[in-house]
Amino acid sequence: MIRELVPTNLKVAVHVLKNTVLDLLNGYAFSFAKRRHEDTPRINVFSITQDLKSNEFKKRNIIIARSFIEQITIFPNEIFSFWRVVGKPTTAKGFVKSRSLINGKTIESTGGGLCQLSGLIYLASIHCGFEILERHNHSVDIYDEKTRYMPLGGDATVAFGYKDLKIRNNLRKPICFQINVEDDSVTVNVKYPEAININQVEFIIANQNDSIKVVDTMINNKKALTSVYQNHKIELNAS
Numbered sequence: 001m002i003r004e005l006v007p008t009n010l011k012v013a014v015h016v017l018k019n020t021v022l023d024l025l026n027g028y029a030f031s032f033a034k035r036r037h038e039d040t041p042r043i044n045v046f047s048i049t050q051d052l053k054s055n056e057f058k059k060r061n062i063i064i065a066r067s068f069i070e071q072i073t074i075f076p077n078e079i080f081s082f083w084r085v086v087g088k089p090t091t092a093k094g095f096v097k098s099r100s101l102i103n104g105k106t107i108e109s110t111g112g113g114l115c116q117l118s119g120l121i122y123l124a125s126i127h128c129g130f131e132i133l134e135r136h137n138h139s140v141d142i143y144d145e146k147t148r149y150m151p152l153g154g155d156a157t158v159a160f161g162y163k164d165l166k167i168r169n170n171l172r173k174p175i176c177f178q179i180n181v182e183d184d185s186v187t188v189n190v191k192y193p194e195a196i197n198i199n200q201v202e203f204i205i206a207n208q209n210d211s212i213k214v215v216d217t218m219i220n221n222k223k224a225l226t227s228v229y230q231n232h233k234i235e236l237n238a239s
Contacts, residue, residue: 012161032084033074040174042191046198048124049187051149057098058113064094065114066179073176074169082118082158082165115157118165120188121177122156125167127199128190134166137227141213153203153215153227
């Protein structure tokens with residue numbers, strides 16, 4: 001009850017401070033990739049494309065986030081943090097309200113829809129063998145096989161101040177992400193100076209019942225992690 005009385009901005013600020021402390025304790029604080037000019041020639045070593053449903057607001061949010069992400073070069077041992085790169089999604093930056101899934105409910109929030117972009121970056125990263133330091137799956141599976149655009153187990157939800165996507169460049173040379181947004185699709189390209197080995201990635205439902213699905217992420221035939229989803233129907237906001 002008391003938590004409900006705390007202003008949202010204050011809650012977010014507390015979580016941002018908490019995460020800053022955790023980054024210090026984990027040794028990440030001085031390793032985050034920054035905006036910098038770097039002229040190393042690169043080739044496209046991996047690409048992944050997904051359908052972009054007809055939602056102009058979501059598309060706009062992805063395009064704005066792209067403008068920040070494409071300025072970043074991730075040097076060896078540096079960390080890409082989705083929120084440290086994109087920053088808080090505000091109307092001042094041009095972000096608009098679009099659908100988000102929060103605590104099993106769909107709501108309209110500023111910057112909504114960015115989870116598709118973070119999920120694509122995550123999928124590209126595990127295919128390329130980058131080290132995943134932080135990733136969160138959605139708590140609820142809201143799709144069926146006809147409407148699903150992201151493989152179950154391949155998502156990476158982000159919520160400013162609460163959930164981030166952090167990836168370390170464990171290769172020998174700098175990497176960067178390049179993003180193409182078309183009318184009905186979005187593509188994440190991984191750029192690197194030379195060809196790399198690409199992992200075989202599969203998502204296997206290891207267990208399911210009326211309440212949950214348990215999905216194993218298999219990388220080169222070895223289990224890398226497990227994601228758990230509730231099957232409960234989401235609540236649709238009347239607005």
